[in-house]
Amino acid sequence: MAWPVDQAKLDRVRVLMKDQDVDALVVRAPDNMLYLTNYWCMKGYDAAIFPREGEPTLIALEPQLADTQRNSWTKDIRLFKSYDEHDPRPPQFRALDMALEILKQRGLTDNVAIELNMGTQSADRMVGEPTTPTQFYFDAFRKVAGKVTDTTPLLNEARAIKTSQEIERMRLANELAALAMDYTREHMRPGMKESEVGGMYEGFVHGLGVGYKGKVEMARAFTLVWSGKGIATFTATGDRPIQKNEPTLFEIWVCVDGYWTDLTKNACPGELTLEYHKLLDLLLKVFHEAVNHARDGASFPDLDRLIRARITEGGYPGQPSHAICHGVGARAHEFPYAHQAGGGTIRKNMVLAIEPGIYWPGGGGLRLEDNFLITETGNEKLCSYPDDFRLKQ
Numbered sequence: 001m002a003w004p005v006d007q008a009k010l011d012r013v014r015v016l017m018k019d020q021d022v023d024a025l026v027v028r029a030p031d032n033m034l035y036l037t038n039y040w041c042m043k044g045y046d047a048a049i050f051p052r053e054g055e056p057t058l059i060a061l062e063p064q065l066a067d068t069q070r071n072s073w074t075k076d077i078r079l080f081k082s083y084d085e086h087d088p089r090p091p092q093f094r095a096l097d098m099a100l101e102i103l104k105q106r107g108l109t110d111n112v113a114i115e116l117n118m119g120t121q122s123a124d125r126m127v128g129e130p131t132t133p134t135q136f137y138f139d140a141f142r143k144v145a146g147k148v149t150d151t152t153p154l155l156n157e158a159r160a161i162k163t164s165q166e167i168e169r170m171r172l173a174n175e176l177a178a179l180a181m182d183y184t185r186e187h188m189r190p191g192m193k194e195s196e197v198g199g200m201y202e203g204f205v206h207g208l209g210v211g212y213k214g215k216v217e218m219a220r221a222f223t224l225v226w227s228g229k230g231i232a233t234f235t236a237t238g239d240r241p242i243q244k245n246e247p248t249l250f251e252i253w254v255c256v257d258g259y260w261t262d263l264t265k266n267a268c269p270g271e272l273t274l275e276y277h278k279l280l281d282l283l284l285k286v287f288h289e290a291v292n293h294a295r296d297g298a299s300f301p302d303l304d305r306l307i308r309a310r311i312t313e314g315g316y317p318g319q320p321s322h323a324i325c326h327g328v329g330a331r332a333h334e335f336p337y338a339h340q341a342g343g344g345t346i347r348k349n350m351v352l353a354i355e356p357g358i359y360w361p362g363g364g365g366l367r368l369e370d371n372f373l374i375t376e377t378g379n380e381k382l383c384s385y386p387d388d389f390r391l392k393q
Helices: 007-019 030-037 062-071 091-105 135-144 152-160 164-187 194-209 274-293 300-313
Strands: 024-027 047-051 057-061 076-080 111-114 147-150 219-227 248-256 263-267 325-327 334-337 351-354 357-359 365-367 370-374 379-381
Touching (some): 007 030, 007 152, 024 030, 024 091, 030 152, 057 062, 057 091, 062 076, 111 135, 135 147, 152 334, 164 263, 194 248, 274 351, 274 357, 300 325
Parallel strands (some): 057 076, 111 147
Antiparallel strands (some): 024 047, 047 057, 219 248, 248 263, 325 351, 351 370, 357 365
């Protein structure tokens, strides 16, 4: 979807480039391309050249011309063919040749930053199958540039702080996530398969989300659904039946034009059992203390210690086995992360997923997870669906 140029975001990137004496960033990961150009690519063969000064260049597959013209912030769009009768190589080689030639033509070869170390990346718009560079790609830049550096730390730092436009886009994703949860909770029934309920949620997001409020071009949801003793960390959605009087846990990722949520929501057909009432009360107490900690200037390692200490005090030492806090934005999981072996400080305008969980031996348990915008005075919960899901019974 076309959005105005997010100048605050691009200016922040260029300040970091100047500080690190980088002439140009060259990115291929779909989430980095979206971040710098507002173009969410279809196949992952495309590339963007983002110079410290001047107009960025978007290198895109020929069939995507209309998409690039509609959505891209740059007007310098170069096209390459998916199949070229004069060049039998795969299409990404043509994109690479074009990127190298543009760098040379524009005199941007002193210090070029490329994605040497990604860790994770989002999928492209077409399929859940990231197209990643090969060694040939990395080596090609070393042949034309005086210095090749890793753009990942620079973009991690920039992407950690969200602009007002990014927050607006993430609000849309969270709105759709809450609406889908309301719909699914209302229509799920004991005995339905977990996969059936997951399909219901995902179909609702896609059906309502495309065209939502006239602001969304593509909306997708991805879920893991577990009910009763099926609740665990992490297993695939199965054909287990939805349980009455026990929670069904939804691990939810909603993507709206490349911006994501990462949520865990729960619903219970019937009345929760006493043991689950006690577990939910404990987890809500831990969750609320963690959320109160999450404010501008607070420590990430201390947040991890806090959650794990309170869960231990509640009788569940060593839990949870997964991370308890990370950034959300153009990826569902992105920098920064909270863990005791690291460092870092929570800062205003970060969006963080906070997710304590407790799991019982043999199956069952609960996890709570929401996305929080860090504000001047604390934080703001972005998804309206309640964490105390007893309020929805």
